[in-house]
Amino acid sequence: MRLLQCNGTSGYHLTELFTSDEPIPSYAILSHTWGAELDEVTFDDLTNGTGTDKPGYEKIRFCAEQARQDGLDYFWIDTCCINGANKAELSQTINSMFRWYRNAARCYVYLSDVSTAKRDMNGDTCEWEPTFRSSRWFTRGWTLQELLAPSSVEFFSQQHKRLGDKCSLRQQIHEITAIPEAALQGEPLSQFSVNDRLSWIEYRETKLEEDKVYSLLGIFDVFIPPIYNVGVGRAFQRLLDEIGKLEKCTQDLHITDPRRDKARIEKTKGGLLEDSYYWILENPDFQRWRDNSQSRLLWIKGDPGKGKTMLLCGIINELSKSIAKTALLSYFFCQATDSRINNATAVLRGLIYLLVNQQPSLVSHIRKKHDQTGKALFEDANAWVALSEIFTDIVQDPSLKSIYLIIDALDECVIDLKKLLDFIVQTSSTASRVKWIISSRNLPDVEERLERAGDKVRLSLELNADSVSAAVRSYIRHRVSQTAQDKKYSDQTKHTVLDYLYTNANNTFLWAALVCQNMDKMSRFNIVTKLKAFPPGLNSLYKRMIQRINDSDDADLCRRILAIVTIVYRPITLQELTSLVEELNGMAEDLDLVREVVNLCGSLLTIRDGIVYFVHQSAKDFLLTEAFHVIFPSGSETVHYTVFFRSLLTMSNTLQRDMKKFLYWLEALSLCKSIPQGVIAITRLETAVEGRIDTQTLAMLTLEGHGVYVYSVAFSHDSAWLVSGSWDRTFKIWDTSNGECLQTLEGHGARVNSVAFSHDSAWLASGSYDCTVKIWDASSGECLQTLEGYSDSVNSVAFSHDSARLASGSYDRTVKIWDASSGECLQTLEGHSDSVNSVAFSHDSARLASGCNKFNES
Numbered sequence: 001m002r003l004l005q006c007n008g009t010s011g012y013h014l015t016e017l018f019t020s021d022e023p024i025p026s027y028a029i030l031s032h033t034w035g036a037e038l039d040e041v042t043f044d045d046l047t048n049g050t051g052t053d054k055p056g057y058e059k060i061r062f063c064a065e066q067a068r069q070d071g072l073d074y075f076w077i078d079t080c081c082i083n084g085a086n087k088a089e090l091s092q093t094i095n096s097m098f099r100w101y102r103n104a105a106r107c108y109v110y111l112s113d114v115s116t117a118k119r120d121m122n123g124d125t126c127e128w129e130p131t132f133r134s135s136r137w138f139t140r141g142w143t144l145q146e147l148l149a150p151s152s153v154e155f156f157s158q159q160h161k162r163l164g165d166k167c168s169l170r171q172q173i174h175e176i177t178a179i180p181e182a183a184l185q186g187e188p189l190s191q192f193s194v195n196d197r198l199s200w201i202e203y204r205e206t207k208l209e210e211d212k213v214y215s216l217l218g219i220f221d222v223f224i225p226p227i228y229n230v231g232v233g234r235a236f237q238r239l240l241d242e243i244g245k246l247e248k249c250t251q252d253l254h255i256t257d258p259r260r261d262k263a264r265i266e267k268t269k270g271g272l273l274e275d276s277y278y279w280i281l282e283n284p285d286f287q288r289w290r291d292n293s294q295s296r297l298l299w300i301k302g303d304p305g306k307g308k309t310m311l312l313c314g315i316i317n318e319l320s321k322s323i324a325k326t327a328l329l330s331y332f333f334c335q336a337t338d339s340r341i342n343n344a345t346a347v348l349r350g351l352i353y354l355l356v357n358q359q360p361s362l363v364s365h366i367r368k369k370h371d372q373t374g375k376a377l378f379e380d381a382n383a384w385v386a387l388s389e390i391f392t393d394i395v396q397d398p399s400l401k402s403i404y405l406i407i408d409a410l411d412e413c414v415i416d417l418k419k420l421l422d423f424i425v426q427t428s429s430t431a432s433r434v435k436w437i438i439s440s441r442n443l444p445d446v447e448e449r450l451e452r453a454g455d456k457v458r459l460s461l462e463l464n465a466d467s468v469s470a471a472v473r474s475y476i477r478h479r480v481s482q483t484a485q486d487k488k489y490s491d492q493t494k495h496t497v498l499d500y501l502y503t504n505a506n507n508t509f510l511w512a513a514l515v516c517q518n519m520d521k522m523s524r525f526n527i528v529t530k531l532k533a534f535p536p537g538l539n540s541l542y543k544r545m546i547q548r549i550n551d552s553d554d555a556d557l558c559r560r561i562l563a564i565v566t567i568v569y570r571p572i573t574l575q576e577l578t579s580l581v582e583e584l585n586g587m588a589e590d591l592d593l594v595r596e597v598v599n600l601c602g603s604l605l606t607i608r609d610g611i612v613y614f615v616h617q618s619a620k621d622f623l624l625t626e627a628f629h630v631i632f633p634s635g636s637e638t639v640h641y642t643v644f645f646r647s648l649l650t651m652s653n654t655l656q657r658d659m660k661k662f663l664y665w666l667e668a669l670s671l672c673k674s675i676p677q678g679v680i681a682i683t684r685l686e687t688a689v690e691g692r693i694d695t696q697t698l699a700m701l702t703l704e705g706h707g708v709y710v711y712s713v714a715f716s717h718d719s720a721w722l723v724s725g726s727w728d729r730t731f732k733i734w735d736t737s738n739g740e741c742l743q744t745l746e747g748h749g750a751r752v753n754s755v756a757f758s759h760d761s762a763w764l765a766s767g768s769y770d771c772t773v774k775i776w777d778a779s780s781g782e783c784l785q786t787l788e789g790y791s792d793s794v795n796s797v798a799f800s801h802d803s804a805r806l807a808s809g810s811y812d813r814t815v816k817i818w819d820a821s822s823g824e825c826l827q828t829l830e831g832h833s834d835s836v837n838s839v840a841f842s843h844d845s846a847r848l849a850s851g852c853n854k855f856n857e858s
């Protein structure tokens, strides 16, 4: 970027180009519509000292003067700050302009066709608004990003009179442009759908037709080098391709949306109360972290139920309001009981996901790796290494100013917590633009690891007892007022209840929350006496709950349910519970009854959407420690055995016998998290054999021999043969009656992606990653033809039903139709915007269908 710098009081000169790592001083930026080419002051004019008599010079003078008034020494104007003769600079500028407008301290819109000096016949000044509404500025392509990118946009008339800013004129601008007010207010543009954003440019014009597309690059936060003279259609296609790749990458990255987790957590915890977290904003430790650039890691620690999670929700809300527009904020909530979000890789995926969501251009750091490996990048054994590298690249991205990262409940990150802690410690000391807040219980493990972090701030909730106590009181006040109103407590009762809760909460939100929750279920009669049965202290409260269960008529059943819910790997559904608890067996059809039974366990458990959860992680911890002998009188092994035994029983009651291989397969599928694909495969198999073979006699054959991935299989039309194409560059023909391998055909230079028999089973076709298609004699295995012409991998081959033609689809986005006898390429079909993954002829061979890698395109 090159700026104009004011000299003294009147002149200005062009600075040198700023390199990407040089800090750019605060600057103003001009937005305007171009006049006739010869009227505008150019880069050459400025370097040669000419152009001062051009009409366009007025705009420079205006911008310089306005910047000076706003205390800015630098400004930027597109007519003269870009050296258009330098093609590389021009391309770089087109891809950077959105950012330059966004980072400008002020953006002045100079409306040369809006006058504030006009007078009507009586000599009164005319209203400027009608001309404002019809100004040319709202019809041009490039001014769209100039309106959307900067946070401060001010509008000026021809006479340099200030008309208002984007905020005060928002309603009018919305009516003129149909752009939603939220977008004008600075809501990240990535939150608007692709179609919505495309519609904003629809009625705008640019001088070069392709610029209608290139002026959108910043709005979609994608980078493509501008190419001209290709037509607007081709340019649009390039943009859409790029957006498609970006979307695929973010979809693969997604494991959870931390914004949704936050909303869910707040809702299930009864809603966030501002009064109960505001204290943190005044806290000196928090302020030191916020205001001191050296202090980059804040660790909030406290015992269970002290309100850490809700405090972090509050901090996120406050930071999102107060941090600079250019800063990014990302966060993650660990939850031990949810296997999606209880491990270190999930934390990095979630953090990166939110960062990319705010600034899609950061996807480039992921795409370097993702383009080669796809979704496996985030899931295979090397996922942690890949994600930590990507994360490190992102935080070093020169376009980023500051990044705030928040992770709640590190103690609930049950897989690879140490790796994660070491990573946080390392990034907090090396990445100076990143500020972390993490929270955990008072755990020695975490303490020991974090000890190594340089300038960290430790904020202990126990050491801030006064603030936490006031916050808990305000929470109690709120809850009791609500209950008192609903249950019509007298003032006297309300005060006694408040008093009891204030005195016994011991600065623990959770205790107050649990007691209030019980209070809500009690009648007003004798409430004070009932309340006093709840002892102070969280563990005493849990003890009392267990005591009540022990004293009840259903003690055995409740203890069994609690034991099972405590040891299972993930929260189970009511339905699953009916299989695991003998007494509930047969109740699967009456889940309301099961719900009633679970409710007998008091406030320790809670049911949401048919799933049984602990009311809080600390309740589970309590059962596993202090109440262990109550709910596991014969040890936890017996309960594990019961779960195992009852699961087997359920399987043997519902599944067919003699299905060993099938069970292995299911197990493998479940380990790969691919059960849905299995279900689809089974349904297909069922349809295939229906009516043809007696299912009882269906024999299962396992054909082994390739040793590595098999990419494609196909039966001959009489089902006597099966062909399989593999990564090992070969394909094999098998006898389907006994599973014997009849032939191994070699000849391709890379993996065989697709195989197909001709209808009469005389020929075999194969499409390979080596960009060729081959036709073989199916009986002798001789290669009859090698069809060339593709520039990329061949993904799919199919014969027409009369075997006269062969179709093939390729990664190079084309489909080719060949004469199967001569090997001549009859047609090359174009039109897909991404790899063609599949081709098929209709039964009468009159039509051909092709499926594409692009979502929904076929």
Ligand SMILES: Nc1ncnc2c1ncn2[C@@H]1O[C@H](COP(=O)(O)OP(=O)(O)OP(=O)(O)O)[C@@H](O)[C@H]1O
Binding pocket: 269, 270, 271, 272, 273, 274, 276, 277, 302, 303, 304, 305, 306, 307, 308, 309, 310, 311, 314, 409, 440, 441, 475, 509, 510, 513, 616, 617, 618
């Ligand atoms: N600011 C708040 N607004 C509303 N409710 C709150 C607030 N702070 C705490 N609570 C209540 O207190 C309960 C416990 O708080 P929270 O879950 O945040 O504690 P925690 O310290 O994160 O516990 P743990 O470490 O055991 O996970 C919440 O379920 C909620 O009911």
